[in-house]
Amino acid sequence: MYLRGVSFTYAGGALPALRGVDLVVRRGEMVVVMGASRAGKSTLVKVLNRTIPSFQPGSLQGEIWLLGQRCEQETVADFAGRIGLVAQDFEAQLFSTSVECEVAFALEQFGVSPPEMRQRVHAALRSVGLEGFEERDPATLSGGEKQRLAIAAMLALEPELLVLDEPTTDLDPLGKEEVLAVLAGLRREGRTLVVVEHETIAAEMADRVVFLAEGRVLADMPAQAALRSPEWFRCCAVRPPDLAVLAHGLGWAEPVRSVEQAAARVRERLMPVQKDDRAAGQQQGEASGHDVLLVAEKLSLRYEAHAPPALANVSLTIRTGEFLALLGHNGSGKTTLAKCLNGLLRPSDGEVRWKGVPILSIPLAERAVAVGYVFQNPDHQIFADRVWDEVAFGPRNLGLSEQAVAERVRQALGAVGLLERCDDDPFWLTKGERQRLAVASLLALEPQVLILDEPTTGLDYNEQRQTMELICRLHRQGMTVIMITHTAWLVAEYAERVVLLHRGELLFDGPTHELFARDDLMNAARFRVPDIVRLGQRCGVRVRSVEELVRMVGRRSEDR
Numbered sequence: 159m160y161l162r163g164v165s166f167t168y169a170g171g172a173l174p175a176l177r178g179v180d181l182v183v184r185r186g187e188m189v190v191v192m193g194a195s196r197a198g199k200s201t202l203v204k205v206l207n208r209t210i211p212s213f214q215p216g217s218l219q220g221e222i223w224l225l226g227q228r229c230e231q232e233t234v235a236d237f238a239g240r241i242g243l244v245a246q247d248f249e250a251q252l253f254s255t256s257v258e259c260e261v262a263f264a265l266e267q268f269g270v271s272p273p274e275m276r277q278r279v280h281a282a283l284r285s286v287g288l289e290g291f292e293e294r295d296p297a298t299l300s301g302g303e304k305q306r307l308a309i310a311a312m313l314a315l316e317p318e319l320l321v322l323d324e325p326t327t328d329l330d331p332l333g334k335e336e337v338l339a340v341l342a343g344l345r346r347e348g349r350t351l352v353v354v355e356h357e358t359i360a361a362e363m364a365d366r367v368v369f370l371a372e373g374r375v376l377a378d379m380p381a382q383a384a385l386r387s388p389e390w391f392r393c394c395a396v397r398p399p400d401l402a403v404l405a406h407g408l409g410w411a412e413p414v415r416s417v418e419q420a421a422a423r424v425r426e427r428l429m430p431v432q433k434d435d436r437a438a439g440q441q442q443g444e445a446s447g448h449d450v451l452l453v454a455e456k457l458s459l460r461y462e463a464h465a466p467p468a469l470a471n472v473s474l475t476i477r478t479g480e481f482l483a484l485l486g487h488n489g490s491g492k493t494t495l496a497k498c499l500n501g502l503l504r505p506s507d508g509e510v511r512w513k514g515v516p517i518l519s520i521p522l523a524e525r526a527v528a529v530g531y532v533f534q535n536p537d538h539q540i541f542a543d544r545v546w547d548e549v550a551f552g553p554r555n556l557g558l559s560e561q562a563v564a565e566r567v568r569q570a571l572g573a574v575g576l577l578e579r580c581d582d583d584p585f586w587l588t589k590g591e592r593q594r595l596a597v598a599s600l601l602a603l604e605p606q607v608l609i610l611d612e613p614t615t616g617l618d619y620n621e622q623r624q625t626m627e628l629i630c631r632l633h634r635q636g637m638t639v640i641m642i643t644h645t646a647w648l649v650a651e652y653a654e655r656v657v658l659l660h661r662g663e664l665l666f667d668g669p670t671h672e673l674f675a676r677d678d679l680m681n682a683a684r685f686r687v688p689d690i691v692r693l694g695q696r697c698g699v700r701v702r703s704v705e706e707l708v709r710m711v712g713r714r715s716e717d718r
C-alpha cells in the first residue's frame with residue numbers, strides 16, 4: 159500500500175482533511191495510526207478502502223496504490239473481500255438478524271462453500287469471544303459485544319489488507335489485549351494491517367506508528383522508538399504509557415521495560431520512608447456517609463426466559479455526593495443495571511427506590527430530575543436536528559418558561575464547550591462532540607444523580623480529560639456521579655468507590671484501592687490495574703497517577 163501526496167477535502171468542507179499524506183505500508187506490516195480528534199484518521203481509513211472517492215463527495219488528489227495496484231477509477235467493490243474494514247461507527251455496520259448470519263453474509267457473497275463457511279464463522283466468533291452468541295439478534299447485544307461482532311465479520315472474510323478504525327473503544331481491558339493479539343497474529347501470517355488506535359498497547363504490537371496532525375503525517379517511526387517518547391503521544395492527544403512518563407519525569411536516561419524494573423529504581427529513591435507515611439499515600443475518600451438517595455434491592459433481570467440473567471440479585475446503596483465507577487467485563491450487566499437505576503428498565507425481581515419511594519411509581523418528569531442517564535452510544539439518545547433543541551427538549555418537558563429553558567441550555571452547552579455549535583445539526587458533530595452533547599442534554603435537567611455510560615469512549619486523551627474535568631466540576635457542585643467505564647486510569651484517578659459486576663452478579667463494592675489490590679477479582683473482571691498503581695503497590699505507596707508518584711519521589715529525595 160502506497161500513498162504519495164494524498165490530499166482530500168470533503169465537499170462543502172472549508173479545509174482539507176488530508177494534506178499531502180505520504181505513507182508506505184509493506185505487505186505483512188502492522189501500522190498503527192494515532193492522532194487527535196479531527197486529525198484526519200478516519201478520512202485516511204476511507205481512502206484506504208476506497209469509500210473515498212466511491213461514496214464520499216469531495217476533491218481527492220495524489221497517487222494511491224492499494225494491494226500493488228494503482229488506483230484511478232476503482233471503487234470499494236473492486237477490492238471487496240481483499241480489503242476488510244471495521245468502521246469507527248461499528249453499530250452502523252451491523253444489519254443481520256442473527257450473529258451467525260452477520261458473519262456469514264459476506265462469505266455467501268463470495269461463494270465460500272458451506273462447510274468452509276461454517277468453519278470460518280466459528281473461528282472468527284471464537285477469536286473475539288462470541289462463541290455461544292450465534293443465534294442472538296445483533297441489536298440486543300451489549301456495546302462491547304457489538305464491537306466484537308463487527309471485528310468477527312471482517313476476520314471471517316480473511317482479507318489481505320485489514321483496516322480498522324478504533325476497533326477496541328468499547329472492549330473490556332482484557333478484550334482489547336485479546337483482539338490486538340489476534341491482529342498481531344494475522345500480521346505474523348503475512349497479512350497487512352492499518353489500525354487507528356488511541357491506546358498505546360496497540361503500538362506495542364505494531365511495526366510502526368504514524369502520528370497524524372491536522373491532516374498531515376507528523377511522524378512515522380518504529381513502534382519501539384515511539385513507545386519511548388511520550389512527547390509524540392502527547393502532541394497527538396494520546397495518553398502515553400505510564401512507565402515512559404515516569405522515566406521522563408524522574409529523568410531516567412535508560413528506558414524501563416517492566417513495572418518490576420521501575421519499582422526497583424523507585425524503591426531506592428523512596429528510602430528511607432516512615433512506615434506510616436508509606437501506608438498513608440494519597441487520601442482516597444471512602445464512601446461518604448451522607449443521605450441515601452438510591453437503593454437497589456436484590457435486582458434480577460432476564461431479557462429472555464431461557465437466557466442467563468443479565469442481573470442476578472444485585473443490591474446497592476448510593477448516597478449524596480458519591481463518585482463511583484461501575485466496572486465489569488463486556489456483557490456483565492452494567493448498562494442493564496444503569497437503566498434499572500433510573501427506571502428505564504423494569505427488573506424481573508427486586509426494586510429500585512429513590513429516597514424510599516419505588517422509582518417506577520415516580521412520574522417520568524420527576525424521575526428525570528432525580529436520576530439522569532447518558533447512553534453508551536450517544537446516537538441512541540440524540541434525535542433533534544439542532545444542537546440547541548436537543549438540549550432544550552428536557553427542560554421544556556419540565557414545563558419551564560422559555561426564558562428558564564434558554565438559560566439552562568446556555569449553561570449546559572457552555573459547560574461542555576458546545577455553545578458556539580448551537581445551530582448545527584448534531585450529526586455534523588464528531589463522536590466526541592456528540593458524546594458531550596448527550597451529557598449536556600442531561601445537565602440541562604440538573605439531575606441529582608448522573609449516570610454516565612462510558613462517557614469517554616472514542617474521545618482522544620485531551621477530550622477525555624476535558625470531559626472528566628467537567629464531570630468533576632459537577633461533582634464538586636454536589637452532583638452524585640456514577641460512571642461506567644473500561645478505562646483503568648479514569649477509575650484510578652477519579653473514582654472513590656467501585657462496584658464490580660461479573661456475569662450479572664455483584665462481585666465487589668468498596669474503595670477503589672482495595673479492589674485494585676485484589677488480583678483475583680481483577681482477573682475475573684477482565685480488568686487491568688494501571689501500571690502506575692501496580693508500581694505503587696510494589697513500593698508500598700498508594701498512588702493514583704504518575705504525576706503523584708513523581709512528586710512523591712521528588713519530595714522524598716529533597717527531604718534527604
Ligand SMILES: Nc1ncnc2c1ncn2[C@@H]1O[C@H](COP(=O)(O)OP(=O)(O)OP(=O)(O)O)[C@@H](O)[C@H]1O
Binds near residue numbers: 298301487492
Ligand atoms: N435487549 C436484550 N435482549 C437480550 N439480551 C440482552 C439485551 N440487552 C442486553 N442483553 C444481554 O445482557 C447482558 C448484559 O448486557 P449489558 O448491556 O448490561 O452489558 P454491559 O456490562 O453494559 O456490557 P458492555 O461493556 O459491552 O457495554 C449481555 O450478555 C447482553 O448480551
Ligand SMILES: [Mg+2]
Binds near residue numbers: 301492493494534611
Ligand atoms: Mg454497556
